[in-house]
Amino acid sequence: MTKAIIFDSSTLINFSINGLLPELRGLKELFDGKFLITEEIMDEVIDKPMKIKRYELEALKLKELLSDKILETPSSLNIDENRIPKMTNEILNVANSTFFVHGNAMHIIDVGEASCLALSRLLNEKGIKNIISVDERTMRLLCEKPENLFAIFQKKLHTNVEFRRENIKSFQDFRFIRSTELIYIAYKKGIVKLRDHGDVLDAVLYAMKLNGCSISEDEISEMKKLKKELKIDYFYYNKRVRSSTIEYLAPASKFVRFASKISNGLVRTQKKRVKFPSCPFHPLAWLIFSMSSLAFSSPKKGIKSSFLTDRIELRFLKFFIKIPMSFS
Amino acid sequence: MQEKENVLRILQETKAAVRDNDSILLKELSNQTIHTASITQDPDNIAVAVVVYSLSKIVERREYASFSGWKEFYKIVMSCIENSINAIKKNDDKRLKESLMCVRKAVSKLSGKLKSYIQDVFRKAEINKASKMYEHGISMEKTASLLGITMFELASYAGQRLDGEVSLSKTVDIRTRIKTAMEMFK
Numbered sequence: 001m002t003k004a005i006i007f008d009s010s011t012l013i014n015f016s017i018n019g020l021l022p023e024l025r026g027l028k029e030l031f032d033g034k035f036l037i038t039e040e041i042m043d044e045v046i047d048k049p050m051k052i053k054r055y056e057l058e059a060l061k062l063k064e065l066l067s068d069k070i071l072e073t074p075s076s077l078n079i080d081e082n083r084i085p086k087m088t089n090e091i092l093n094v095a096n097s098t099f100f101v102h103g104n105a106m107h108i109i110d111v112g113e114a115s116c117l118a119l120s121r122l123l124n125e126k127g128i129k130n131i132i133s134v135d136e137r138t139m140r141l142l143c144e145k146p147e148n149l150f151a152i153f154q155k156k157l158h159t160n161v162e163f164r165r166e167n168i169k170s171f172q173d174f175r176f177i178r179s180t181e182l183i184y185i186a187y188k189k190g191i192v193k194l195r196d197h198g199d200v201l202d203a204v205l206y207a208m209k210l211n212g213c214s215i216s217e218d219e220i221s222e223m224k225k226l227k228k229e230l231k232i233d234y235f236y237y238n239k240r241v242r243s244s245t246i247e248y249l250a251p252a253s254k255f256v257r258f259a260s261k262i263s264n265g266l267v268r269t270q271k272k273r274v275k276f277p278s279c280p281f282h283p284l285a286w287l288i289f290s291m292s293s294l295a296f297s298s299p300k301k302g303i304k305s306s307f308l309t310d311r312i313e314l315r316f317l318k319f320f321i322k323i324p325m326s327f328s
Numbered sequence: 329m330q331e332k333e334n335v336l337r338i339l340q341e342t343k344a345a346v347r348d349n350d351s352i353l354l355k356e357l358s359n360q361t362i363h364t365a366s367i368t369q370d371p372d373n374i375a376v377a378v379v380v381y382s383l384s385k386i387v388e389r390r391e392y393a394s395f396s397g398w399k400e401f402y403k404i405v406m407s408c409i410e411n412s413i414n415a416i417k418k419n420d421d422k423r424l425k426e427s428l429m430c431v432r433k434a435v436s437k438l439s440g441k442l443k444s445y446i447q448d449v450f451r452k453a454e455i456n457k458a459s460k461m462y463e464h465g466i467s468m469e470k471t472a473s474l475l476g477i478t479m480f481e482l483a484s485y486a487g488q489r490l491d492g493e494v495s496l497s498k499t500v501d502i503r504t505r506i507k508t509a510m511e512m513f514k
Contacts, residue, residue, distance in 0.1 A: 003512060010468055013483050030513055044469065044479055055480045101367045110469040131512055136486070137497055138467035144499035149465055152496050156464040157363055176500075181509040189513075212468065212483035216494040219502045226506065 002077060003033035003129040005177075006116050009044040010135035010212055012037070012071075014179045016045075016058045018207045021065065026191035027182060028070045033129075037071050038084055040115040079122050087118035094170050095142060099153055100162040106153070113139045120174050131175045133182060137214035140178075143171040179208045180215050184223055201227050331364045335376055336416045342380050343409045346387060354384030362457060366464040369474055372421070374457065375428045376412075378475070382453040386446060395442040404434035459485035 015024050028035055037045075046063050049055035065071045074081055091114040099106040116132050117139070123130040134140055141149040146168050153161040183204045186192050194200045205220045338357050345353040361377035383405070392398060408430040415424035435446050458475040459482060462468055472482045500508075 005512065009479050010483065013479050017480065017483060027513075033512075049478055049480055052478060055478060058480060104368070106367065106466075107369055107470060108465065109467045110473055112469045113467055129512070131508065136462070136468040138462075138465060138470075140499060141465075141497070148496040148499065152465045155496075157367055159363075159367070175508060177505060177509045177512075181506055184506060185509055185513055210484065210487040212487045214497050216497060218494065219498070222502045223506070226503070 004036050004077060004123055004131075005031070005033070006036050006038075006119050006123075006130060006132045007041065007071065008116050008132065008134040008136070008139070009041050009112055011133040011179045011182070012041070012045050012062060013058075014135050014208055014211045014213055015182075016062055017211045018204070020183065020186075020204070020207075021061055022193075023183065023186045023191050024065070025068075025070050026189070027186055030185075030189055030191075034076055035071050036074055036077070036119065036130075037066075038074065038112070038115040038119050039081065040084075040088070040112045042066070042073075044112050074119055074122070077123070077126070077128060079119070079126070083122060084115055084118050087121060088115045091117050091121075091170070094167050098142070098146070098164050098167040099150065100164070101153075101157060101159055106161075108142065108149075109139055117143075117171070117174060124173060131177055133177050133179065135179050135208070135213040140176050140214065142168075143174045144176065146171070178215060179213050180205055180220075180223070183208055184226075187227075199224075331368060331373070332416050332419075334364055335361070335373065336413060338376065338380065339409055339413050339416070342383065343406065343413070346383055346406065346409070349387050349390070351384045351388035354380060354387060358384055358457075359460075362460045362464065365457070366461050366466055369466075369470075371474075372424060372428065374474055377457050378450065378453045379428060379431050381457060382446075382450045385449045385453065389445075392442060392445065395445075396440065397438050397442050401434055401438055401442070401446070404437075405431055408434065455481050455485050458482050462486050 015021055024035075046059045046066070049059040050063075062071075069076075074084065088111060092109065092111065095109050095114065096107045097105045099108060113134070113136070116134065120130050120132055138149065141152070146163075146165075150161060150163045183192070184201070187201050187204065192200060192204060194203075202220070202224060205215070205223060209215050209217075209220065338361055342354060342357055345351075345357065358377060358381035361373065361380055365373040365377045386392060393402075408427050411427035411430065412424055415421075415427055432450070435443065435450060438446060454475045454477050458471040458477055461471040461474065462482070466474075468479060468482055468486055472479050
C-alpha cells in the first residue's frame with residue numbers, strides 16, 4: 001500500500017536551518033512511500049526565500065530535494081492538484097471562522113497550512129495512508145485539541161473568545177508528527193552521523209525545538225528516556241540504505257574490540273573495573289570473537305540486528321562477566 | 329484601524345515615554361498593542377505594535393543619541409507620533425497610515441551606522457512581534473505573512489517562545505506520537 005508524509009514548511013525549514021537535510025534524505029531512503037509538498041508550501045520554502053539573499057542557499061538546498069525526488073508533488077500519487085486550491089479555501093474558511101473576538105472572526109491559519117490539510121484529505125479519499133509533519137503549534141492544536149487553542153486565546157488575549165465547536169468536526173481526521181519524531185527515527189535507524197559523540201539525541205532534539213518545533217522540555221526528557229530502551233538498528237539501515245562493506249562490519253568490529261579488551265583485561269562496567277586474567281586465549285574473548293565472525297559472515301541471517309546494539313552488548317557482557325570473575 | 333481608543337491611548341503614552349526615555353514603559357505599551365494586533369490583524373495595528381517596540385529598543389540604547397543624524401530622526405519620529413494621534417482623533421485612516429509610514433521613511437533618510445542599526449532594530453521588531461503573535465495562537469505562516477517576514481526568520485524566534493504554555497501545547501502522548509511515526513516507517 002502506498003503511503004505518504006506531507007511536509008509543512010515549518011518542518012522543512014527546521015531541517016534546513018539545522019543542516020539536517022542529509023538526514024531527511026536518509027529517512028526518505030528508508031520510507032516506503034512518498035514525501036509530499038504542496039505548491040503553496042513550495043512557494044514558502046523555495047520561491048519566496050530564493051529572492052532573499054540571506055535564505056537563498058537554504059531555498060536552493062530544498063529545491064535540490066525536489067529535483068532529486070526526495071520531495072515530490074501530489075501528482076506523483078495521481079492526485080489532481082487542481083482540487084487542492086479549492087479544498088484549501090474551504091478549509092481556510094472553516095478554520096478561520098472557528099474563533100471569534102468581539103464578533104470578528106480570528107484568522108488563525110494561512111494557505112500553506114490549509115493546503116497540507118487539503119492534501120491529506122484528498123489522500124484519505126484515495127485510501128492512501130498519510131500523516132502531516134508540522135512543527136508549528138496552531139494547526140496541530142486546532143486538529144488535535146482545539147480546547148487548548150481556545151484556552152491559549154483566552155489566556156493571551158485577556159478577552160472573551162467565542163468558540164464555534166461545530167466547526168471542529170472537519171479537523172478530526174488528520175494525524176500529525178513533528179520534526180522531532182522524524183529525527184528520533186533517523187537517530188534510531190543510525191542515520192544521524194554524530195551518534196558516537198556525546199548526547200547526540202539531546203542535541204538534535206533541542207536544535208529542532210529552538211528552531212520552531214513545538215515540543216516541551218518534558219517531552220524531550222521522555223524521548224531521552226526512550227533512548228535508553230533504544231536499539232540503534234544498524235543492520236536495518238545498512239541493509240536497506242548502505243551496502244558498503246565497512247558499514248556492514250561496523251557492528252561486528254565492535255565485538256572484536258570488546259574481545260581484544262577482554263584479552264587485555266581492560267573491561268570496565270558501571271564504574272567498576274573488572275579484573276580479568278590477561279590472556280590472549282581467554283574463553284570469553286574467544287566466545288566474543290566467534291560472535292563477531294558470525295556477524296562478519298552472515299549479517300542477513302546470522303545474528304539479529306537488535307543483538308548488535310550497545311545495550312544488548314552491555315547486557316551480554318554483564319551476563320558473561322561472572323564467568324571470568326569466578327575463574328580468577 | 330480597529331480599537332481606535334485603545335491605540336490612541338497607547339500612542340499618547342508612547343509619545344510621553346519617548347520624551348522621558350522610558351524604555352520599560354514603551355515595552356509594556358508594545359505588549360498591549362500586540363493583543364489588539366492579534367485580535368484585529370489590522371495592518372495599522374500591527375504597524376503601531378512594531379513602531380512602539382522599535383522605539384523601546386532605540387530609547388534603551390542611549391549611545392544612538394551620540395550618532396550624527398539622531399536629532400533630526402528624533403524630531404521626525406515625535407512629529408510622526410503627534411500626526412498619528414491627530415489622525416486617529418479626526419478618524420482619518422489615510423493620514424494615520426501615512427504618519428506611521430513616516431517613521432519608516434525617517435529611518436531610510438538616515439545615513440551611516442545609525443541607519444543600519446535602526447534598520448536592524450525595526451527588522452528585529454517585526455520578527456519579535458510576529459513571534460509574539462504566534463505565542464498568542466496565530467499560526468506561524470499567518471503571522472509571517474502579516475508582518476512581511478519569511479518563515480525562516482520567524483522559526484528560530486518562535487522556537488524560544490512557547491515554554492509558557494507547555495501544558496496547553498501538549499496534545500498527544502509522546503510515546504503514542506513516536507509509535508505513529510514508527511508505524512509509517514515500517
